[in-house]
Amino acid sequence: MKKLSRKSLKVIKYVIISIVIVVTLLLLMFNSGVAFLETVSGFVINPVVSVVDSTAQGIGNFFGGFSSRAGLKDELNKVRAELAQLENIKSVADEVKAENERLLALFNESEKYPEFKYEYARVIARSVDDYSATFTLNKGTNDGIKENMVVVAPGGLAGKIIKTTENTSILLAIIDGRCGVPSLSESSRDMGVVKGVSESGTTAGYCVMTELPTNAIIKPGDAVITSGMGEVYPKGIVVGTITEVSQGTANNINSSAKLTPAVDFDHLESVLIIISAEAE
Helix, strand or coil, X not given: CCCCCHHHHHHHHXXXXXXXXXXXXXXXXXXXXCHHHHHHHHHHHHHHHHHHHHHHHHHHHHHHHHHHHHHHHHHHHHHHHHHHHHHHHHHHHHHHHXXXXXXXXXXXXXXXXXXXXXXXXXEEEECCCCCCCXXXXXXXXXXXXXXXXXXXXXXXXXXXXXXXXXXXXXXXXXXXXXXEEEEEECCCCCEEEEEEEEECCEEEEEEEEEEECCCCCCCCCCEEEXXXXXXXXXXXXXXXXXXXXXXCCCCCCCEEEEEEECCCHHHCCEXXXXXXXXXX
């Protein structure tokens, strides 16, 4: 590389000295207290200061960001914890609301039959036998529960008690084939017996009304209620609604009907056990 001549070095030296002098004068003018001089020098000094400040601030923000991100992570974890707590509270609130709705439905059902005295019970287990439909309740002989007591649920008749222990009892549902309920069509007053049905080894979830008169005047949509015949089921409790009719023939074959139970057994959680036919 070609070395700079002595003359060139001398020129560079003078330039540097001139720049230093100019900057010094500008600084003196900027701080002189004279408005005009401060204004003139400001056109040069202010942009330089702004660039320096911006650079310094950017560097500070960059390194300060590490601290901010750590704080942000802590806040995020805190919010997540609070959200989880709120979700738990909401879950409890939803369950309380659902329980209130079930109790209200049971209360409304009891209002339909004010002549009875009831014992409230919760379902704590369901049958696992494909040929039966039974529910274990959390009330037993210690609560005055006895066999053959009738059970109602939101909608109408659920069944009857077939077994008791001190603290539990077994409800035989009307969709169980072993449960026969003397019933009648509310409109035509034709009488028959409602029983549960099993199809392919499983409880079908619906009932049939058999032993109807050959000339029974029944039709889909008719309500079926207990007839009061026998010594178990009181008269007038809703059993279900007729959906199909098989009319009897001239050969004296009885008519029959398929009906949907009034009670939703797939979602049965609470019931009322009739413990007395006299209201308090």
